[in-house]
Amino acid sequence: MNNLNSVLIEGNMVRDPLIRSTTKGTPVCNFSIASNRYYRQDSNLEKEVGFFDVEAFGKLADMCGSQGRKGRGVRVVGRLKQDRWTGNDGKNHTKVAIVAEHVEYRTDFKKNSDAGPDLENLVEAAAQQEFAEAQAASF
Numbered sequence: 001m002n003n004l005n006s007v008l009i010e011g012n013m014v015r016d017p018l019i020r021s022t023t024k025g026t027p028v029c030n031f032s033i034a035s036n037r038y039y040r041q042d043s044n045l046e047k048e049v050g051f052f053d054v055e056a057f058g059k060l061a062d063m064c065g066s067q068g069r070k071g072r073g074v075r076v077v078g079r080l081k082q083d084r085w086t087g088n089d090g091k092n093h094t095k096v097a098i099v100a101e102h103v104e105y106r107t108d109f110k111k112n113s114d115a116g117p118d119l120e121n122l123v124e125a126a127a128q129q130e131f132a133e134a135q136a137a138s139f
Contacts, residue, residue, distance in 0.1 A: 005079045007098055009052060011035035013072050019065035029061035030054070033074055054078070056100040064103055073106030 011033035019029045030053065037048045054076055056064045068074065078100040085093050 007080055008077050009035055010075045013068055013070055013074055016070050017065050017068040019061060026057055027061040029056045029064040031068055053097040054100050055097055056103060060100060060103060067105055075104040076100050077102040
């Protein structure tokens with residue numbers, strides 16, 4: 001039986017993507033995303049933020065390097081990869097990252113100072129409102 005290793009995550013890029021090449025010349029793009037989760041604790045709406053490292057290879061890496069930028073909304077479909085190593089101090093270390101198999105970006109709107117509130121604030125407000133309505137309906 002094959003084991004399942006699949007992940008789907010949405011969030012915003014924390015920093016500009018870093019593109020490099022492997023020793024054999026394959027492009028590799030590394031970036032991090034922040035994903036928000038809202039939940040209710042007592043009568044308050046709380047926000048939890050998770051930060052996740054993503055790496056893409058080949059043509060997908062080139063696309064991520066050219067289209068990605070800090071703050072841009074992104075959806076990543078991929079798998080988890082765990083790296084393990086022993087440091088110079090003799091301690092064992094581990095790191096889990098997402099290896100991207102498919103990446104989609106939210107529409108990239110140009111910011112205009114006269115345009116009013118930015119899209120990210122509107123999206124976040126809508127998510128909070130949707131969560132609050134769902135909680136009210138469950139009571």
